[in-house]
Amino acid sequence: MKFCLFSAAAIAAAALAAPSHAATAYAIDFDSTRTGSSSTAGSIDTETGFTSLDVTNGGSASVNVSGIDFELFTTNVNASRRRAGPNPLTRDFIFEEGGNNDAVGILIGGAGDLAAGTWQVEVWAWDADISAQLDAMIIGSRKDNAETIHTTAFAGSPTDPFTFNLVSDGTRAYDVFVRENNDANKTRMNAIRLTLVPEPGSLALLGLGGLALIRRRRG
Numbered sequence: 470m471k472f473c474l475f476s477a478a479a480i481a482a483a484a485l486a487a488p489s490h491a492a493t494a495y496a497i498d499f500d501s502t503r504t505g506s507s508s509t510a511g512s513i514d515t516e517t518g519f520t521s522l523d524v525t526n527g528g529s530a531s532v533n534v535s536g537i538d539f540e541l542f543t544t545n546v547n548a549s550r551r552r553a554g555p556n557p558l559t560r561d562f563i564f565e566e567g568g569n570n571d572a573v574g575i576l577i578g579g580a581g582d583l584a585a586g587t588w589q590v591e592v593w594a595w596d597a598d599i600s601a602q603l604d605a606m607i608i609g610s611r612k613d614n615a616e617t618i619h620t621t622a623f624a625g626s627p628t629d630p631f632t633f634n635l636v637s638d639g640t641r642a643y644d645v646f647v648r649e650n651n652d653a654n655k656t657r658m659n660a661i662r663l664t665l666v667p668e669p670g671s672l673a674l675l676g677l678g679g680l681a682l683i684r685r686r687r688g
C-alpha cells in the first residue's frame with residue numbers, strides 16, 4: 470500500500486517538474502510610435518501587466534518573454550500605427566491590408582518552446598479609425614504550419630479580446646494570426662495574451678501526492 474502511495478507522490482512530482490519554459494502566462498502589447506506612413510511622433514504606450522513589442526517598423530519585430538521569442542510574421546508587407554484611442558492596448562497595432570487573405574500573426578517561439586498544456590489565448594484586434602470596415606476578421610492558430618480557424622467573424626473590439634483555447638503538446642511550433650475577412654481586405658492585431666489553464670487531473674494528482682507525503686510522515 471505504501472508503495473502505491475509513493476507512486477502517486479512520484480507522479481505528482483513529475484507533474485510539477487518544470488518544462489523548458491516554465492512561465493504560465495505571456496502578455497504582449499504591440500506598441501508603435503507611428504502616427505503616419507512617414508511620421509513616428511507618437512509615444513510607446515504599454516498596457517499595465519503587458520510586455521512591449523515595438524512594432525513601429527513592422528517586419529519581423531520580436532521580443533523575448535520568459536525565454537520564448539515572440540516574432541511577427543505576415544503574408545505581405547506589414548506596417549504599424551498608433552491612434553488617438555481608445556486605450557494603451559488597442560490604440561497601437563500591426564496591420565496588413567490591400568490584398569485578399571492578407572494576414573498578420575505572431576510566432577510563439579519555435580518547436581517545443583510552448584509548454585505542454587491547454588492555453589487560453591486572447592487576441593485583441595481593433596482600429597478606432599476604420600472600425601466600420603473591420604466587420605469580420607478570421608482568427609486562427611497553427612501547429613507546425615497546419616491551420617485551425619477559431620472564428621471567421623470577429624468584428625474587433627476596443628476593449629474585449631477574441632478568446633479561444635490552444636492545446637500544446639510541448640514539442641511542436643505554434644503561432645496565432647489574424648486574417649482579413651471583409652470587403653476592405655483589412656486586418657489588425659493589437660495584443661495577445663496566453664494563460665496556461667490548470668489541468669484538473671494534475672490538481673487531483675497533486676492532492677493525492679500531498680496526501681501520500683503526509684501519510685508517510687505520520688507512518
Ligand SMILES: [Ca+2]
Nearest residue numbers: 499558561659
Ligand atoms: Ca497594442
Ligand SMILES: [Ca+2]
Nearest residue numbers: 500514515557
Ligand atoms: Ca500599446
Ligand SMILES: [Ca+2]
Nearest residue numbers: 650651652654
Ligand atoms: Ca476580403
